[in-house]
Each structure stands twice: as C-alpha cells, then as structure tokens.
Amino acid sequence: MSTQVACYAARAMTEAANNARVLLDRALATGRIHSAYLLSGPPETVGAEARRFARALVCTNPDERPCERCRECQRSTESAAPVELDGAGKKGPLFRHIGDHPDLYWVDRGPDGTRVRIGQIRAAQQALRLGANEGGYRVLVIADAEWLNQEAQNSLLKLLEEPPEKTALILASASSAPLAATIRSRCQKIRFPDETRFALRADDLPEDRADVLRRFDAIESAGLSQLLDWAEEYRGSRAVAAEAVEVLLEVGTGWLGERVKQDVEAGRRDVRKKLDAHRALAQCRKDLVQRNANPQMVAERALFAVRGSLAS
Numbered sequence: 001m002s003t004q005v006a007c008y009a010a011r012a013m014t015e016a017a018n019n020a021r022v023l024l025d026r027a028l029a030t031g032r033i034h035s036a037y038l039l040s041g042p043p044e045t046v047g048a049e050a051r052r053f054a055r056a057l058v059c060t061n062p063d064e065r066p067c068e069r070c071r072e073c074q075r076s077t078e079s080a081a082p083v084e085l086d087g088a089g090k091k092g093p094l095f096r097h098i099g100d101h102p103d104l105y106w107v108d109r110g111p112d113g114t115r116v117r118i119g120q121i122r123a124a125q126q127a128l129r130l131g132a133n134e135g136g137y138r139v140l141v142i143a144d145a146e147w148l149n150q151e152a153q154n155s156l157l158k159l160l161e162e163p164p165e166k167t168a169l170i171l172a173s174a175s176s177a178p179l180a181a182t183i184r185s186r187c188q189k190i191r192f193p194d195e196t197r198f199a200l201r202a203d204d205l206p207e208d209r210a211d212v213l214r215r216f217d218a219i220e221s222a223g224l225s226q227l228l229d230w231a232e233e234y235r236g237s238r239a240v241a242a243e244a245v246e247v248l249l250e251v252g253t254g255w256l257g258e259r260v261k262q263d264v265e266a267g268r269r270d271v272r273k274k275l276d277a278h279r280a281l282a283q284c285r286k287d288l289v290q291r292n293a294n295p296q297m298v299a300e301r302a303l304f305a306v307r308g309s310l311a312s
C-alpha cells in the first residue's frame, strides 16, 4: 500500500509539472502570448523551461515548438557552454543571447554575482529595443529573477508597463516572493513544483509552508467554521491567492500521504477515504491552474476533502 501512496505522490508531482507546462504549450498553440511570464520553482527547472519557451516563441514550425529542425531552432541551440555573465561587466558581458539567436536575450547573475544588477537590465533592454528583429518574437529571459535588486526591478517595471509589440519577458525565479507586487501582478504566473521541498517536514521550510503544515497537523480538531475561516484567507487578488492555494494543495497532498503511510504501518487497513481525498486535491490543483477556479472555493473544497477523510 505504501508503494501505492508513493506512486500517487509521484504522479501528483508529475501532474503538477505537466500542468505548468500545459499552460505554456497552450499559449504557443493559441498564439495568445502574454507580454510577461513569471516561472517559479526549482532554478534548473524554471531556467530550462524559460529557455524552451523562448526558443519555441521564435520557432517557425507550426506543429511542434521548439522543433529543433527549423533555422530559428538551429540558431537558438546552445552548442557549447554559454558564456558566463558578469553583473559588473568586467570579466564577462552583461547579457547574452540564447545560442546565437539575435532576438533571444538572456540575463542571469553570473557565477559569482550576488544580484542581478540594473546595468544588466538596462543593457539588455536597450539591445532588445535596437537589436535585429527577424520578424518574430523578441524575448528577454531573466534567470535568477529573485536576485533582481530594487533598482533593476524598477527598471523592469517600465518595460512591463509599456510592453513593446511582439516582445515577451520571461522571469525565471526560485520564488516569486522577493519580487515587487507591481511586477508580479503584471506577469502571467506559472509555478513548477519543487520536488526537493516535497519533503514534507524539511528543516528549512519557508514560513508559509511551515504555517500551513502546522495547521494541517491540527486539522482533525477543526470544526466547520474554522475550515471556512481558513479558506476565507485565500480571498482577494487572484494572483496572490492562487499562489498561496497552490502551496496549501502541495502541503496538503504531502500531509495526506504521510497519514496514509502511518495508517498502513499501524496496520489500519482502510485508507480508501484518504486516497480519495488525495485524488480530490489533485483535481483541485487542476481546477486552480488550468481552469482559473476561484482560489477560496478551491481551498474550501480541499480542506473539506482532507477533514472529511479523517472522520472515522
């Protein structure tokens, strides 16, 4: 049974990752491209997804993007290790291209930079405005976006407020928290699950997760009104609330998995209700991410599903 639980957990993670990618693929398929995206999650994942999405935006193949066959894809292929950036511009350039594609710009904080600096953002923005345009999209990827300093964020804000035509900004960030609300609110936010954080009771849990976990630990004694109050906290700005509910769902999923495991180890055989709740949470996540469901409603459903599965 615990193998089954592990399978569920693994599937839930894969599904969440797929959901995030589905959003990007759907944008490509429909041609409804936002002027700014904020991808958050594990740095390697969001970096790779940002690169892939940028390359797909200039790919000329209508079916599969990036197709890796067309001229644009060949130009955006990074054949050798990319040149290292330097925020001060002394040891290396301030920004670079993806492959040698003239319309794809990349900024990160470099191997020993502490912040992504304003000089980098300015230089990349200027190049973006003046650079060659092959007729398709121009894309600026900012990896390590959580390291943008305040000045750099302000400078970006101008770009976000008056986005040039056929230009996309992609911020790739381990966490969206360090970014100003004015920036976050102008981006289409896409969250990739963090498998390492899926360790439910890791020592260095971020405060929001630790808080949600504490409350799940006490959920058995929570009454109806307490659950409603909890769900009501996810009211307000959809973007912010949806992000918080995603955390709720992730922690809740892990928490249920842990309970099922404990049940099985203690010889309690009937874990069916908890597995149903586990599935309900996966559905909640889908509704939230793919169907733009109301975060408060989703939170309510999720909390009731979890609480309901505990009643004997």
Ligand SMILES: [Zn+2]
Pocket: 059, 060, 061, 065, 066, 067, 068, 069, 070, 071, 072, 073
């Ligand atoms: Zn292509």
